[in-house]
Amino acid sequence: MHPKEDGFKFPAEWLQHKATWLSFPWNVETWEDRLPRIYPSYFKFIKEISEVEQVNINVGNSQVKTIIEKQLALRHMENDNILLHDFPTNDSWCRDHGPSFVVNSTTKEKRIVDWQYNAWGGKYPPYNHDNEIPTRVAEMLNLQTYKPGIIMEGGSIEVNGAGSLLTSKSCLLNKNRNPDLNQREIESFLMNYYGVEQILWIEDGIVGDDTDGHVDDTTRFVNENTVLTVMESNRHDDNYEILKRNFEQLKKMKLINGESLNIIELPMPDPVIDNELRLPASYANFYMCNGKVLVPTYNCKKDDLALGIIADCFPERKVVGIDSKEIIWGLGSLHCLSQQEPKV
Structure with a gap:
């Protein structure tokens, strides 16, 4: 049996959450000397979420747990809503390796889809x-689990809660994930395990995205029939043609x-380049928690424009910008770091 047969589906992110799951950043191979520099923004992220819902943090190891506890105390953030779990981790991208919660709205049950994870095609x-x-x-x-047995990452899909799932060909059809599956077979897994009725495909992701084109950097559902999609206005930018093609497909x-x-x-920020490396900065990598939308910003003149556009899409929510110029060094941002646990 799979979730769809059992009456379960993956809910839209804007629905009520019980909690948010995070895996605390500690791996110096990812962050190099940036770890202390991301703390101000990362702990602001935790604080904003913890004000409206529970935050569950996978701590990695005992040394990391001590660091977290000291940082929480330093920032006066000791909070019954912030829970630390002694679950070992390799890295911080909980959107992709964390639990995918599915719910049955009739029975009010919750289960977990336990996809396989291979760090974006064995890269790391x-x-x-x-x-x-x-x-x-x-x-x-x-909680009961479903084990599809194939590679799937949470950042590679978007759902509208009304039967549609959006994803990208560059990622899910990449042979470094599930080389023995064709597009039709992958669509079958998506429909059966996310509980959706149709799969919508765009072509590609933004430059610098080492996930091979996760959709949460390009196009996001904000309600059942509306998407925000990033566009590049500079015709000479490497993202221009990619995003134009995605727009035409949408x-x-x-x-x-x-x-x-x-x-x-939604505009793209000005290119964020560090040590000659183009980083995958995008305003689309926002996270919806209870009553808020947390948006990555990049100390860029387009920040206010992007925040205003997103705020117009969520008139009932508080939109909060969080400086992500240090976080994006890890090649991901706020949505990549988080995974929601729905309330049933």
Whole structure:
């Protein structure tokens, strides 16, 4: 059996959460000397979430737990809403290795889909501890798990909560994930384990994205029929043609009800380059928690414009910008760092 047969589906991110799951950044191979420099923004992220819902943090190891406790005390953030869990991790990208919670709205049950994880096509071994996180969370919460047995990352998909799932060909059809599966077979897994009715495909992701094109850097559902999609205005930028092509594909899509997508354009920030490396900075990598939208900013003149566009999409939520110029060095941002646990 799979979730769809059992009446379960992956809920839209804007629905009510019980908690947010994080895996604390500690791996110096990812962050090099940046770790202390990301703390101000990372702990602001924790603080903003903890004000409205529980925050569960996979601490990595005992030394990391001590660091977290000291940082929380230093910032006067000791909080019953912030819980630390002694689950070993390899890295910090909980969107991709964390538990995918599915819910049955009739029975009010919650279960976990335990996808396999290989660090974006085996790019960053080891990843054994990260691959075990869904199992550990399920055991702690005493939740039943589904094990599809294929590679899947949370940042590679977007759902609208009404039967549609959006993803990118550059990622899910990449042979470094599931080389024995064709597009039709991957669509079958997506529909059965996320509990959706249709799969919508865009082409590619932004330059600098080492995930091979995760959709959470390009196009996000903000309600059942509306997407925010990033666009590059500079024709000479490497992202210009990529994002233009994605936009043209979005314009041709039809939802299950036969309606076209309502498409709202979101600017790309100015290129963020560090040590001659183009980093995957995008305003689309925002995170929706209870009553808030937490948006990565880049100390850029387009920050206010992007925050305003996102705020217009969420009139009932507080939109908070969080400086992510140091965080993006790890090649991900706020959405990549987090995974929601829905309330049932």
